[in-house]
Amino acid sequence: MKKRIILCICMILVTVILLGFIQALVQPKYMSASREGALIAEYYGEETSHDVLFVGDCEVYESFTPPTLWEEYGITSYIRGSAQQLTWQSYYLLEEILKYETPKVVVFNVLALKYGEPQDEAYNRMTLDGMKLSVTKLKAISASMTEEESFASYLFPLLRFHSRWKELGKEDFTYLFRRDTVSHNGYLMQTEIRGGKAEITPSPLVDDTLPETSMEYLDKMRALCEENGIAFVLIKAPTNDWKYHWYDEWDEQIVAYAEENRLKYYNFIPLADEIGIDWSTDTYDMGVHLNVYGAEKLTSYFGELLVNEFGLESRKNDTALAETWQKKLDAYYAERNN
Amino acid sequence: MQFTSVSFLLFAAVTVGLYFSVPRKRQWWVLLAASYLFYFCAGAEYLIFILYTTCVTYLTARLMQKRADAEDAFVAANRDTMEKSERKAYRAKEKKKRLHILALGLLLGFGMLAVLKYTAFVLTGVNSFLSLFGTARVTIPSLLLPLGISFYTFQSMGYLIDVYRKSVRAEGDFFKLALFVSFFPQLIQGPISRFSSLGNQLFEPHAFDGFSFRAGLCRVVWGFFKKLVVADTAMIAVKELTSNTAEFTGVYVFLLILLYSVQIYGDFTGGIDITIGLSEMLGIKLAENFDRPFSSKSTKEYWRRWHMTMGTWFTDYIFYPLSVSNSMQKLSKWSRAKLGDKVGKRIPVYLATIVTWFLTGLWHGAGLNFIVWGLLNCLVILVSQELQPLYTGFHQKFPRLTASKPWGVWQAVRTFLLMGLIRSLDCYRDVPLTFRLWGTMFTDFQWGTLFCGGLLSFGLDVADWCVILGGVLVIFLVSRLGKTEPVREKLAKRPVLMCLCLCALTVVILLFGAYGIGYDASQFIYNQF
Numbered sequence: 001m002k003k004r005i006i007l008c009i010c011m012i013l014v015t016v017i018l019l020g021f022i023q024a025l026v027q028p029k030y031m032s033a034s035r036e037g038a039l040i041a042e043y044y045g046e047e048t049s050h051d052v053l054f055v056g057d058c059e060v061y062e063s064f065t066p067p068t069l070w071e072e073y074g075i076t077s078y079i080r081g082s083a084q085q086l087t088w089q090s091y092y093l094l095e096e097i098l099k100y101e102t103p104k105v106v107v108f109n110v111l112a113l114k115y116g117e118p119q120d121e122a123y124n125r126m127t128l129d130g131m132k133l134s135v136t137k138l139k140a141i142s143a144s145m146t147e148e149e150s151f152a153s154y155l156f157p158l159l160r161f162h163s164r165w166k167e168l169g170k171e172d173f174t175y176l177f178r179r180d181t182v183s184h185n186g187y188l189m190q191t192e193i194r195g196g197k198a199e200i201t202p203s204p205l206v207d208d209t210l211p212e213t214s215m216e217y218l219d220k221m222r223a224l225c226e227e228n229g230i231a232f233v234l235i236k237a238p239t240n241d242w243k244y245h246w247y248d249e250w251d252e253q254i255v256a257y258a259e260e261n262r263l264k265y266y267n268f269i270p271l272a273d274e275i276g277i278d279w280s281t282d283t284y285d286m287g288v289h290l291n292v293y294g295a296e297k298l299t300s301y302f303g304e305l306l307v308n309e310f311g312l313e314s315r316k317n318d319t320a321l322a323e324t325w326q327k328k329l330d331a332y333y334a335e336r337n338n
Numbered sequence: 339m340q341f342t343s344v345s346f347l348l349f350a351a352v353t354v355g356l357y358f359s360v361p362r363k364r365q366w367w368v369l370l371a372a373s374y375l376f377y378f379c380a381g382a383e384y385l386i387f388i389l390y391t392t393c394v395t396y397l398t399a400r401l402m403q404k405r406a407d408a409e410d411a412f413v414a415a416n417r418d419t420m421e422k423s424e425r426k427a428y429r430a431k432e433k434k435k436r437l438h439i440l441a442l443g444l445l446l447g448f449g450m451l452a453v454l455k456y457t458a459f460v461l462t463g464v465n466s467f468l469s470l471f472g473t474a475r476v477t478i479p480s481l482l483l484p485l486g487i488s489f490y491t492f493q494s495m496g497y498l499i500d501v502y503r504k505s506v507r508a509e510g511d512f513f514k515l516a517l518f519v520s521f522f523p524q525l526i527q528g529p530i531s532r533f534s535s536l537g538n539q540l541f542e543p544h545a546f547d548g549f550s551f552r553a554g555l556c557r558v559v560w561g562f563f564k565k566l567v568v569a570d571t572a573m574i575a576v577k578e579l580t581s582n583t584a585e586f587t588g589v590y591v592f593l594l595i596l597l598y599s600v601q602i603y604g605d606f607t608g609g610i611d612i613t614i615g616l617s618e619m620l621g622i623k624l625a626e627n628f629d630r631p632f633s634s635k636s637t638k639e640y641w642r643r644w645h646m647t648m649g650t651w652f653t654d655y656i657f658y659p660l661s662v663s664n665s666m667q668k669l670s671k672w673s674r675a676k677l678g679d680k681v682g683k684r685i686p687v688y689l690a691t692i693v694t695w696f697l698t699g700l701w702h703g704a705g706l707n708f709i710v711w712g713l714l715n716c717l718v719i720l721v722s723q724e725l726q727p728l729y730t731g732f733h734q735k736f737p738r739l740t741a742s743k744p745w746g747v748w749q750a751v752r753t754f755l756l757m758g759l760i761r762s763l764d765c766y767r768d769v770p771l772t773f774r775l776w777g778t779m780f781t782d783f784q785w786g787t788l789f790c791g792g793l794l795s796f797g798l799d800v801a802d803w804c805v806i807l808g809g810v811l812v813i814f815l816v817s818r819l820g821k822t823e824p825v826r827e828k829l830a831k832r833p834v835l836m837c838l839c840l841c842a843l844t845v846v847i848l849l850f851g852a853y854g855i856g857y858d859a860s861q862f863i864y865n866q867f
Contacts, residue, residue: 004833007834008833008834008837011834011837012837012841018845019844019845019848022845022849026849148855149855150343150854153854153855158848158849159344159848159853159854160854162848162849162850162853162854163854163856163857165801165850166802
């Protein structure tokens with residue numbers, strides 16, 4: 001009888017291990033395609049703390065380059081951005097970050113405030129699957145799920161990705177138990193140049209008020225920063241595209257919110273010329289996002305603000321830190337100049 | 339809360355855990371609470387309808403029981419003073435009174451089903467008729483159709499008829515009757531149980547029985563395999579083949595017949611396996627609903643093996659009472675006198691068969707396709723009956739051939755295809771279109787197109803085909819292995835082997851199942867009935 005029970009327990013254990021293996025196999029690896037899906041998980045590999053942390057959607061991980069911020073100002077930074085990162089996801093990521101470190105400045109890109117409801121399962125996955133299991137992650141999942149999604153599939157991604165057994169490729173086996181680093185402290189480099197402007201006219205706003213839910217989470221982020229003595233900064237990354245148009249009506253609400261809460265808000269769209277952005281060379285997708293050349297210009301400009309407005313100081317004198325960042329810079333330039 | 343959802347698994351696990359934790363006398367309370375919670379999750383508004391059916395059933399049955407008890411008491415008290423003929427007359431009078439109560443109960447019970455399920459269908463017909471005269475149309479109200487209403491209404495009305503016939507005593511405890519009507523594993527897709535077999539089982543205490551629990555668990559997992567791996571993968575193709583009927587004609591109609599047969603078999607028998615398995619885990623044995631139907635050698639045999647509880651319900655409560663009713667007896671006499679014995683004796687039987695199959699079709703859905711489906715089944719059965727002497731002659735002439743295995747296989751294949759052909763009315767849902775598509779199988783078959791990419795043109799890729807064919811093979815083998823004793827019972831006797839099979843099956847279901855995003859969330863086909 002005892003032997004039977006032990007055998008059954010062993011079999012169940014083997015099944016669980018097998019399912020774990022299968023789950024690791026079928027989960028998307030985001031190594032060659034949709035690399036932005038790998039960004040969130042990379043944060044856990046960081047060994048040093050950061051002065052500045054960025055949260056937000058693609059506009060943060062395409063507009064600021066932490067290596068440039070270090071190289072020019074000796075400021076350490078990390079971008080906890082992901083594709084179409086919704087405001088509540090940014091909030092929960094910030095809540096998670098504060099368990100690991102307390103930065104001096106937190107920067108939030110305001111574009112995602114336009115979304116008041118969960119949007120897209122694929123983007124949810126890219127943000128949430130990368131998070132380590134914690135209560136914060138569970139809260140983030142609960143807030144983010146679209147109607148078609150199930151909570152269980154976030155805890156056991158096999159339930160979501162099982163059908164990928166039909167399309168397994170070499171990458172799935174190569175990265176079964178490890179991942180390459182795809183970003184530079186959360187910055188996803190784009191070296192391609194595709195200038196110009198997409199000929200799309202922005203559709204008129206049906207309701208010009210930013211959704212209540214997203215504004216609530218914005219306020220929660222502000223409160224969280226205040227509690228932890230962190231300067232909370234709002235920014236709007238520069239774009240030259242009508243597709244993801246930032247409407248004046250929205251901008252006015254952010255300006256009012258920043259004034260009311262004594263926050264700094266930088267809308268970089270009208271400052272593009274002052275920053276030196278050339279829309280014919282500094283974008284890789286016709287003005288929707290900056291490429292590395294545009295991102296470096298914006299980072300230089302923003303670094304100046306961080307030094308002057310927030311009193312951040314260079315930490316280049318810290319030799320251990322400088323050594324770590326030198327490696328990051330080497331990797332950065334290796335990809336940039338490749 | 340679908341059977342195939344994670345929430346249902348958690349719900350079932352908690353219910354089973356609670357069931358064996360509470361004092362045994364209170365176990366049925368756990369089931370009642372779980373059943374109502376289950377139905378509440380399906381839709382809070384549905385509760386009104388199931389409560390209505392329960393109240394109607396309870397009150398009608400109690401009234402009939404009261405009269406029956408009074409009748410028995412009166413007869414017992416006056417046994418010495420009453421003549422046999424007087425007693426008979428008294429009983430007949432009382433029976434008539436109970437019949438009136440029963441009629442009222444049936445009217446109220448079936449009335450709700452008829453209103454909710456068939457109003458739109460009837461009014462659509464009325465509108466079509468009115469449109470011939472250009473008259474104003476009737477507005478079709480949008481009515482709620484509670485989940486599983488056909489199943490619990492039929493089960494309840496069957497119970498009423500049993501009480502009327504004095505086959506069972508009316509349940510005196512309202513809550514116990516409420517559990518009989520709402521028992522959650524069978525609430526939404528049957529089997530349609532009888533109070534005589536299920537009632538006591540629900541209310542009596544059950545000690546934990548390891549063997550039943552293991553056998554039940556095996557059956558539940560097996561049901562998930564059939565539903566998620568086989569049926570829902572086949573459903574991808576069925577949906578595509580039925581949504582583009584202009585393109586998918588000829589050989590594709592034939593393929594649809596095969597694939598829909600696979601789908602509905604996996605779906606319905608899988609669902610019933612989950613239902614019966616879960617009940618078995620609780621120590622409750624439900625009636626079987628299938629007995630390897632696809633190995634049937636005739637339509638009549640097929641209907642004895644497919645959806646058995648529905649078949650026996652219609653036989654016991656519609657066909658037999660109708661066949662022996664006074665009006666049928668009169669018709670029989672009249673037809674024999676007018677048309678002769680040979681033809682005359684058939685008329686009442688045929689009429690009862692036609693009515694039964696018409697109602698069977700209607701039970702499946704409020705649509706012309708379901709009625710035609712029922713009547714076609716009826717036609718095949720009656721024609722087979724008429725040709726019986728011919729078959730017998732053939733069997734006598736070629737005894738070796740007709741006793742051989744290949745002949746048996748041929749009969750099974752023929753029945754399978756015939757039933758599949760008629761069943762396709764269920765998925766095309768349009769009678770003229772279905773007939774036209776059947777025609778294309780004879781006029782424009784074009785089987786060659788299948789091998790020029792056709793097999794992969796309706797949503798299934800090579801991997802999906804492998805899953806379906808592999809799944810069908812496994813089901814076939816398990817069916818063969820379980821001829822003498824069900825495989826799950828064999829496994830339950832060998833726990834280690836059972837554990838190995840369950841683990842393997844779980845991995846297969848989780849990996850190859852057609853569930854989650856990217857697949858249509860598919861409820862069981864019979865849920866809609």
